[in-house]
Amino acid sequence: MSRFTIQLAAGLLLAPALLAASVAQAHEAGDVIVRVGAAVVDPQESSSNVFVGGANTGLEVGVDSNTQLGITGTFMLTDNIGIGLLAATPFSHDIELKGAGRFASIKHLPPTVTLQYFPMAKSSAWQPYVGAGLNYTMFFSEDxxxxxxxxxxxxxDLDDSWGYALEAGMDYKLTEQVYLNAAVWYADIDTTANFRTAGIPSKVDVEIDPMVYMASIGYKF
Structure with a gap:
């Protein structure tokens, strides 16, 4: 058998494997994608006036932004539908009593579950997605x-919050397992801050409603 014949036969045997590699799938049913990166919570807050014993003080509060380690995951139910989870290390925010300086600091965790839709074919390296779901925000360490x-x-003391969440994002396949990701969420977070002023029960209602931005590296299992 000639050397050319051997090379041709080897090429024909390798062709299916090379073709399979060239059309390797991105996201498909059963995949689990875990992403880790920097997440920024940027409150778009508005508040009622502070009430002290039923009396309106005319004062409002503001909440600053914070960046933490973000972790997201997606489990693909089908080639185009997934369940998403947003988690993070605790976010820390300063609360300002507008016109009177820093009032307090708080921490919160905002676990969010969404149903995600990936419109592109599973063979595409670019996988944009949108999602909608539910956010639960737990406040603690109110100082x-x-x-x-x-x-x-x-x-x-701040009341915990339940609300809806919306998201949009993009995965880009670098290798068969590794992805770049960028994502943004809107979360409906409303709380009531209860406290005492010289022993008198006081409160202020706050709509935090943050935008959450995240850039991350993902790994597909």
Whole structure:
């Protein structure tokens, strides 16, 4: 058998494998994609006025942004439908009593579950998606500033929140297992901050409603 014949036969045997590699799938049913990166929570807050014992003080509050380690996951139910989960290390925010300086600091965790739709064919390296679902935000470590405590404020407590969430994102396949990802969420987060002012029950309602931005590296299992 000639050398050319051997090379031709080897090429014919390898062709199916090379073709399979060239059309290797991106996301398909049963895949699990885990992504890790930087997540920024940017509150788009609005608040009622602070009420002290039923009296309107005319003061409002503001909430600053924070960046933490974000973790997301997707389980593909079909080639185009997935279940998404957003988690993170605890976010920390300062609360400002507008016109009176820093009022308190808080922490929260915002686990969010969404149903995701991937419109592209599973063979595409680009996998944009949109999703909608439910957010639960748990507040903890509510600490008043020393100035607030000195002014007679005490016993701060924020109600946990349930609300809807919307998302949009994009996965880009670098290798068979590794992806780049960028994503954005909107979360409906409303809470009531209860506290005391010189012993008098006080409260303020806050719509935090943050935009959440995340850039990450993903791995497909």
């Amino acid at each position: 008043l500033s020393s100035n607030a405590e000195g002014a007679g404020f005490s016993s701060l």
